[in-house]
Amino acid sequence: MKTEWNEECAVVGVYNAQNAASIAYYSLFAMQHRGQEASGIATSNGEKIITIKKNGLVTEVFCDETLNKLKGFSAVGHNRYSTAGNDSIADAQPLFARYDLGEIAIVHNGNLTNARQIRDELIKEGAIFQSYMDTENLIHLIARAKQENLIDRIKEAVLRLKGAFCFVILSRKKMFVIRDRYGFRPLSLGEIVNSDGSKGYVVASETCAFDLVGAKYLRDVEPGEMLIFSKNGMESQSIMLPNPHPCVFEYIYFARPDSRVFGRLVYDIRKNMGEELARENPVEADLVIPVPDSGVAAALGYSRQSGIPFELGIIRNHYVGRTFIEPTQQIRELKVKLKLNPIRELIENKRVVVIDDSVVRGTTSRQIVKILRDCGAKEIHMKISSPPTISPCYYGVDTPSREDLISAKMSHQEVCQFIGADSLSFLSVEGLKRSIGVENYQYCQACFDGKYIV
Numbered sequence: 497m498k499t500e501w502n503e504e505c506a507v508v509g510v511y512n513a514q515n516a517a518s519i520a521y522y523s524l525f526a527m528q529h530r531g532q533e534a535s536g537i538a539t540s541n542g543e544k545i546i547t548i549k550k551n552g553l554v555t556e557v558f559c560d561e562t563l564n565k566l567k568g569f570s571a572v573g574h575n576r577y578s579t580a581g582n583d584s585i586a587d588a589q590p591l592f593a594r595y596d597l598g599e600i601a602i603v604h605n606g607n608l609t610n611a612r613q614i615r616d617e618l619i620k621e622g623a624i625f626q627s628y629m630d631t632e633n634l635i636h637l638i639a640r641a642k643q644e645n646l647i648d649r650i651k652e653a654v655l656r657l658k659g660a661f662c663f664v665i666l667s668r669k670k671m672f673v674i675r676d677r678y679g680f681r682p683l684s685l686g687e688i689v690n691s692d693g694s695k696g697y698v699v700a701s702e703t704c705a706f707d708l709v710g711a712k713y714l715r716d717v718e719p720g721e722m723l724i725f726s727k728n729g730m731e732s733q734s735i736m737l738p739n740p741h742p743c744v745f746e747y748i749y750f751a752r753p754d755s756r757v758f759g760r761l762v763y764d765i766r767k768n769m770g771e772e773l774a775r776e777n778p779v780e781a782d783l784v785i786p787v788p789d790s791g792v793a794a795a796l797g798y799s800r801q802s803g804i805p806f807e808l809g810i811i812r813n814h815y816v817g818r819t820f821i822e823p824t825q826q827i828r829e830l831k832v833k834l835k836l837n838p839i840r841e842l843i844e845n846k847r848v849v850v851i852d853d854s855v856v857r858g859t860t861s862r863q864i865v866k867i868l869r870d871c872g873a874k875e876i877h878m879k880i881s882s883p884p885t886i887s888p889c890y891y892g893v894d895t896p897s898r899e900d901l902i903s904a905k906m907s908h909q910e911v912c913q914f915i916g917a918d919s920l921s922f923l924s925v926e927g928l929k930r931s932i933g934v935e936n937y938q939y940c941q942a943c944f945d946g947k948y949i950v
């Protein structure tokens with residue numbers, strides 16, 4: 497459980513499917529962990545685009561009646577966590593617009609680093625914005641682009657953008673998918689087979705969506721690639737020089753462990769992280785326990801490597817609202833207690849290794865140590881399956897500012913004292929690299945080293 501990193505939206509696109517809205521719905525349901533503020537789907541039947549979006553979880557926004565209104569062979573969908581914009585419904589996606597070439601609906605995962613500059617320019621030229629979202633820039637740029645056809649207009653518009661973006665754009669007849677040249681956020685391509693034997697396509701932020709809707713994973717959308725779906729099938733074009741720097745934090749926390757992200761199964765990598773952590777930071781203890789849910793796979797790895805028994809010593813209540821919804825410190829701390837309950841019978845008089853994925857503000861770790869002490873733990877050794885977080889993210893993840901990142905302002909020893917553990921260790925950057933195990937390691941890890949590629 498990490499209560500201080502906030503996920504960064506999910507997108508889905510469906511093309512040439514008999515039940516496009518329902519495939520989009522189940523895909524969004526599978527990716528609910530990436531955003532819980534609002535959900536929306538737009539579909540096209542070739543004549544017009546219909547959009548339904550609302551604040552709330554996927555199951556709160558859609559029902560049989562609303563899904564029945566979303567007719568069509570193609571769909572785009574979005575789960576929102578607000579990384580840019582505010583919480584109003586105007587900032588939910590898909591963003592829909594009518595312009596001189598017809599109708600368009602856009603969904604976006606990521607964060608544009610030059611959004612402010614482009615918006616100021618557009619406003620000076622007379623553009624009127626309906627939302628605070630950086631995504632709205634793209635609609636204006638497409639509508640104002642000089643090119644004749646939509647494909648060229650999208651290319652002209654996208655080439656002005658900087659930062660992290662996975663866009664899925666629906667026109668009445670076609671669907672367009674674009675991933676930024678760095679590939680910060682994941683985006684995968686899958687294939688579905690309709691009941692008449694015809695083939696359709698699904699693109700989604702995570703492959704766990706494919707499992708639910710019965711799509712076959714084909715490949716990742718490449719950094720800098722544009723996919724164009726039409727009645728003629730799928731066409732791929734490389735529109736930006738690729739310079740892959742995918743987000744390493746997808747492996748540590750954001751993605752579901754059953755997803756294949758950047759070509760690797762997240763569960764395996766998290767277990768490797770736990771094993772590396774055990775090699776780098778051995779300790780004598782009676783139990784290894786995860787902070788659920790994101791610490792579970794790493795704790796299994798730590799236990800396997802160290803030989804210390806694994807127990808689910810802390811039980812998570814899944815029915816409590818997410819702690820970050822309430823910003824005040826007091827409520828945040830109360831909610832940790834509401835969410836996590838240790839099993840006293842397992843913890844009492846034990847030397848416990850606690851595995852969590854990261855330390856951000858330090859307040860959650862402090863609460864966890866406190867509830868374990870209250871249960872009579874003899875020693876508490878906090879082990880973190882990532883390096884210390886010292887810099888915020890500008891690529892689509894809502895992180896606290898630098899002054900709120902505890903490892904940016906305190907020494908390792910001071911952090912340990914603040915959280916009240918007997919010891920505290922982090923996975924090293926080298927250990928992280930070994931856990932991922934690729935030959936040409938080229939991931940974005942700016943939140944650990946402050947080196948921003950854009």
Ligand code: SF4
Binds near residue numbers: 742744940
């Ligand atoms: S800064 Fe951190 S969270 Fe943001 S993209 Fe890079 S690795 Fe991911």
